[in-house]
Amino acid sequence: AQKVTQAQTEISVVEKEDVTLDCVYETRDTTYYLFWYKQPPSGELVFLIRRNSFDEQNEISGRYSWNFQKSTSSFNFTITASQVVDSAVYFCALSEFGTGANNLFFGTGTRLTVIP
Amino acid sequence: GAVVSQHPSWVICKSGTSVKIECRSLDFQATTMFWYRQFPKQSLMLMATSNEGSKATYEQGVEKDKFLINHASLTLSTLTVTSAHPEDSSFYICSAKQRPSNQPQHFGDGTRLSIL
Numbered sequence: 001a002q003k004v005t006q007a008q009t010e011i012s013v014v015e016k017e018d019v020t021l022d023c024v025y026e027t028r029d030t031t032y033y034l035f036w037y038k039q040p041p042s043g044e045l046v047f048l049i050r051r052n053s054f055d056e057q058n059e060i061s062g063r064y065s066w067n068f069q070k071s072t073s074s075f076n077f078t079i080t081a082s083q084v085v086d087s088a089v090y091f092c093a094l095s096e097f098g099t100g101a102n103n104l105f106f107g108t109g110t111r112l113t114v115i116p
Numbered sequence: 117g118a119v120v121s122q123h124p125s126w127v128i129c130k131s132g133t134s135v136k137i138e139c140r141s142l143d144f145q146a147t148t149m150f151w152y153r154q155f156p157k158q159s160l161m162l163m164a165t166s167n168e169g170s171k172a173t174y175e176q177g178v179e180k181d182k183f184l185i186n187h188a189s190l191t192l193s194t195l196t197v198t199s200a201h202p203e204d205s206s207f208y209i210c211s212a213k214q215r216p217s218n219q220p221q222h223f224g225d226g227t228r229l230s231i232l
Contacts, residue, residue: 035220045160045209045223047118091159104150104211104221106159 002027004094006107013082014115021077021110023092029053031097034068034075035104040088051075082114119143120212122224130232131202137195137227139210146212149193150221151185154207166193200231 003026013019025034036048049059051068059066063080079086092107119142127135139149148167152160164180166172166187174180182204184196193212197204207228211221 033220037223042225043207043209043228044225045211047220047222050220103162103165104160108159111157 002029002094002096002105004092004105004107006090006092006110008110009108010111010113012113012115015084016081018078018080019082019112021079021090021092021112023075023077023107025073025075025092025094027094027096029096033095033097035093035095036066036075036077037091037093038088039091039109045091048077079112082112084114084116087112087114118214118222120146120210120222120224122210122227124227125225126228126230128230128232129200132199135197135200135229137197137208137210137229139193139195139212139224141191141212141214141222144212144214145190146193147190147215148213149187150211150213151183151193151195152209152211154209154226156207160209163195197229200229202231205229205231 005024032053034051038046038048049066056068056070065078067076089109089111091109093104095104121140121142123138150165151163153163154160162175163178164172164174164185166185168187168190172185187193207226209223209226211223213219213221
């Protein structure tokens with residue numbers, strides 16, 4: 001069965017600090033996708049990244065970086081030099097090739113608060 | 117690109133009325149659309165998946181007669197909450213994806229439904 005665990009329910013950091021959001025997943029599929037979405041207070045879900053299981057290269061996009069470790073089934077997300085606008089709930093999600101990559105299984109989310 | 121519009125963003129209505137929520141893909145053809153429900157401070161729960169021109173597939177525990185989904189065109193899906201009751205109050209979010217199947221889901225802004 002598939003499962004996504006975000007053990008950190010809430011995190012608070014002071015502006016300009018770095019912060020890492022953890023995500024651990026379980027799946028029986030050998031091929032799958034992992035995602036991160038951001039949900040600001042306004043409610044919409046903003047797509048941040050998709051990573052497929054074949055590609056373990058880490059990715060950097062501006063202040064955002066992602067560390068995919070298949071050996072530990074983790075897909076962690078780091079925000080460098082955090083800003084107040086980063087305050088949001090962040091969801092990690094998994095979809096499996098076996099379902100046509102349709103079903104998204106979400107973690108419970110991590111609420112990040114960046115204090116000015 | 118890949119913009120999904122959801123309307124209305126907030127609706128308050130009396131118990132017993134039916135409420136229709138629209139989800140539109142503005143700049144792409146959405147072969148598949150999804151409807152999620154999110155309770156306060158919780159994760160997103162998939163309610164149903166719909167492919168254009170065919171009946172929606174509902175997740176276990178979701179009443180299809182209660183939550184009517186229509187995906188009549190490649191750019192529009194609607195969710196109708198029939199005879200709504202206070203326990204139906206929630207945040208409903210739609211998402212859409214285009215071919216090929218490995219494309220990410222793009223989410224609407226969500227609809228906050230409050231039943232009095």
